[in-house]
Amino acid sequence: MLAIIIVSWNVRTLIDRCIATVQASLADSGIDYRIMVVDNASTDGTPVLLRTRYPGVEVIEAGRNLGFAGGNNLALRRLFARNDWNARYVLLLNPDTEVIGDALPQMVRYLETHPEVAVVGPRLRYPDGTVQSSRRRFPTPGVFFWESTPLEWRWSDNPWVRYYRCADLPDNREQAVDWLVGAALMVRRSAIERAGLLDAGFLLYSEELEWQQRLRAYGRITYLPTAEIVHHEGRSSEQIPIRRLILFHRSRLRYARVRYGDRLAQAVRMFLLAAYTAELLIESGKWLLGHRRDLRARRVAACFALLRALSGPGNEVW
Numbered sequence: 341m342l343a344i345i346i347v348s349w350n351v352r353t354l355i356d357r358c359i360a361t362v363q364a365s366l367a368d369s370g371i372d373y374r375i376m377v378v379d380n381a382s383t384d385g386t387p388v389l390l391r392t393r394y395p396g397v398e399v400i401e402a403g404r405n406l407g408f409a410g411g412n413n414l415a416l417r418r419l420f421a422r423n424d425w426n427a428r429y430v431l432l433l434n435p436d437t438e439v440i441g442d443a444l445p446q447m448v449r450y451l452e453t454h455p456e457v458a459v460v461g462p463r464l465r466y467p468d469g470t471v472q473s474s475r476r477r478f479p480t481p482g483v484f485f486w487e488s489t490p491l492e493w494r495w496s497d498n499p500w501v502r503y504y505r506c507a508d509l510p511d512n513r514e515q516a517v518d519w520l521v522g523a524a525l526m527v528r529r530s531a532i533e534r535a536g537l538l539d540a541g542f543l544l545y546s547e548e549l550e551w552q553q554r555l556r557a558y559g560r561i562t563y564l565p566t567a568e569i570v571h572h573e574g575r576s577s578e579q580i581p582i583r584r585l586i587l588f589h590r591s592r593l594r595y596a597r598v599r600y601g602d603r604l605a606q607a608v609r610m611f612l613l614a615a616y617t618a619e620l621l622i623e624s625g626k627w628l629l630g631h632r633r634d635l636r637a638r639r640v641a642a643c644f645a646l647l648r649a650l651s652g653p654g655n656e657v658w
Contacts, residue, residue: 374425431524
């Protein structure tokens with residue numbers, strides 16, 4: 341009934357804990373489930389660990405890093421091509437998560453009793469127990485200039501991003517949302533078959549936003565706070581901090597173009613070039629003054645890499 345897909349890259353210890361908590365959550369629930377792990381060419385021994393410790397888990401070695409969307413699509417295609425097992429629900433789960441209690445049975449039962457819902461997601465918590473923002477409204481054009489840019493760094497509590505992140509709504513109340521952060525999404529199979537797979541053009545970031553925009557045409561997207569999952573946010577992408585910054589902004593530019601057209605995408609791109617040029621000058625100045633030079637050197641390198649990525653060859657990917 342439930343297929344659980346986990347895309348993993350060099351998080352051997354975390355995925356071990358993730359699968360253990362998945363199995364504990366579903367134990368004695370009566371829910372038929374299978375776990376599929378797509379390994380995006382890990383070098384930390386993840387496939388060996390999984391085959392040794394969890395022989396019932398299906399391990400798919402991608403052979404290269406397909407990203408979040410590409411890895412999930414690989415598993416979804418295999419799942420939908422099978423005739424031996426017909427999952428009604430699919431859970432896309434990050435490897436850096438830990439399921440709390442009966443969160444997964446709760447989500448399954450919610451979909452069973454709410455046929456009008458296409459996607460349900462839990463309340464996410466950081467490892468220290470604090471609530472992690474996971475509810476979202478669809479981004480307006482202004483959000484592209486404020487979210488995770490130098491403007492937000494200087495005014496993090498701005499009203500545009502607060503509204504986008506549903507900060508005006510209580511996080512302890514079940515509610516319909518536009519979309520949910522993709523760390524743990526349980527999706528009705530029939531909705532996937534109608535909306536299509538994830539867009540693999542997004543290597544990392546914004547793919548769950550674009551996908552849920554399509555899924556929402558076939559049912560509500562619901563935040564279910566009684567189901568809770570711990571999310572060690574960004575444990576795969578933190579291995580490539582500069583690349584992560586580039587991928588985030590390239591994905592947002594791609595989404596801006598898909599959603600609002602080339603004019604907005606170009607405006608956001610020009611804004612990012614100007615904003616990060618200013619950051620480069622500020623950080624360079626602080627480095628010259630001898631202020632925390634190691635930190636300033638890292639920030640200068642990140643700004644320079646992003647500016648080169650947004651202005652150099654290869655920009656056609658977004």
